[in-house]
Amino acid sequence: MNEPITIKDIARKFKCSPSTVSRALNNHPAINIETRKNISEYATKMGYQKNAVSLSLLNKSTMTIGLVVPSITFSHEQTIIDGIQSVTTDHGFMLNICISNESLVEEQRQIEKLMANRVDAILVSASHGSFEKQEFSHFYKVKNSNIPLVFIDREIPLEDFDSVITDDYQGAYQATQHLLDIGRQNLAFLAGSEFLVVCKNRKKGFEECLKDNNLVARQDWIVQTGFDSQSAVEPTNRLFSGTEIPDGIFCVNDNVAFGVVQTLIKMNIEIPKQTAIIGFDNSPLAGFFNPSISSVDRKSFEVGQKAAQLVFDLIQNQNENPQKIVLTPSLEIRDSSQF
């Protein structure tokens, strides 16, 4: 077991003190220029590498940001991570990505570990489990430890936390209005989870847009789903088994939209002629589906960027009043909702 070479080893070799080596390696002007050169050369030759762990202990900073996300299956999430990473890399920080798999206990475990490992800040997209159980105490623990914490992507029903999210209400409103604009009046909403604020907001956007257009949302056409394509199959079959069928469906995300489209095609329902479809996320595949699928773009990269920037702000300056940064989504119109 080749233990990695340390400053002490080098000091022994040069018959000098560790401090001299440390200063030499850091190119400190107090050290003889010759000595500096010799030591540095020897160090690189031997593949010496600073032990970041001891530095972390000394400096009380790990130069690491922790990120806890419920999943990485959605392009939206991947893009957020890209956005975050672009900023952390610029700052020379590590990004420690953890995946909670939507599980509360896993999320708690991971946040615990990140805290124990003294990351400089934590970014969280809260798990489904935490919403379902309305259990947020682990976030308060972080806050009480004075570790900057920023929520991303999923809105949290808590004051006194910073967050960067997109305006789901707005996005849903836009999508719904678009369906109305192309002449659809009998709209359904495949709604995702009842627990996530995100979904609630989309539902609200859907309903209020209808109301503003003097229509009412049929409650039996607002259906809970999961977030994957499969979860849309059964609800779609049900929606289209009656005599009246929707002429437009707004889906809580693209995956659900994919599931809807497949099911409708199997039922020989023409899209968008008989029923128009809009998804949410604007995932890359939305443009490659057949038909291509209109979708709400959530500005994912910007969410990640902004969140990371905010985190670095918080690391430097003290947390004043919690900020809530809300980005406005935009609608990408494709074949599934136009002729």
Add this chain to the structure above:
Amino acid sequence: MNEPITIKDIARKFKCSPSTVSRALNNHPAINIETRKNISEYATKMGYQKNAVSLSLLNKSTMTIGLVVPSITFSHEQTIIDGIQSVTTDHGFMLNICISNESLVEEQRQIEKLMANRVDAILVSASHGSFEKQEFSHFYKVKNSNIPLVFIDREIPLEDFDSVITDDYQGAYQATQHLLDIGRQNLAFLAGSEFLVVCKNRKKGFEECLKDNNLVARQDWIVQTGFDSQSAVEPTNRLFSGTEIPDGIFCVNDNVAFGVVQTLIKMNIEIPKQTAIIGFDNSPLAGFFNPSISSVDRKSFEVGQKAAQLVFDLIQNQNENPQKIVLTPSLEIRDSSQF
């Protein structure tokens, strides 16, 4: 700035030495049971949390595995990560996921950081950049530091490294044979990158299967692509612009298959009647495309699991001879290649 509470703080409070506190918190029998109780209670009350950094320094182990992947956009990669995480969690280890974005320098930077942070082992799916530049020295650095290193997913043209991969040759062979079995003779292959061994192996599987069936692969029908759907559009248009067109296409991955399918539908080419399609990865969406798409399943979860298990083996026992674990993929047949 609420500095986190330390053992020393507690010792001061109880007018005892840090060692007593440490032992009390670890429930050491030498410490008076009363003292143990008092100290533990006080510690939890104050939200004391062991500083993992100092422990890492002391124990020369961070209880962390580093993972460097080129991207997380493919379900295949996500599933591998799931597999890895299932094992690391069981061992009480952290998983530090880094995304190199297929870039060599980013990969080098991340591996450097992981080493500096003294992770106990590293799992790598090598970036496209490293293959392109044939630059693997950073991996040797890891090896020379005696940090266990296991390659996953993408085969590396290097001996003396451990790896867990799927048999791409086999998978491609199976897929091709299936196309022949359903009566297709004029096959094209959308080949991905020329640099990745993975792609080369699939090409080899494709070609040799044809040869074994007394056919020859048309070299102008073996076309480089990227890994996303868009990159398939232009090649597909080209393939189908001549007088002779392929009656079967084997795609290097599902995303490319999605791009092909969309393009063919726009050209009014019937799938699978005129042209059958097979992808690679068996991503969840493959079943939700229209038509649903046959695909080679890469046993991603198992790859992750096996790799993580191997890593823990290596952490415990010394690295004897490098192992290469190869899993056999299986073909999932769907509408795009059957009637």
Add this chain to the structure above:
DNA sequence: ATCAATTATGCAAACGTTTGAAATAATCCG
């Protein structure tokens, strides 16, 4: 009351690095 055994606690070093202050060595100037 004495000695031994038991029980409870403290000391000090270690992990690898940095850094202010102190110490030593080298050089300069008159």
Add this chain to the structure above:
DNA sequence: CGGATTATTTCAAACGTTTGCATAATTGAT
């Protein structure tokens, strides 16, 4: 040559925790 600079190096403490060994306090037996 001696005092004053300047250049170079070392000391020691610190970050938070653990742990072998020593010490101190208590108990029990005689």
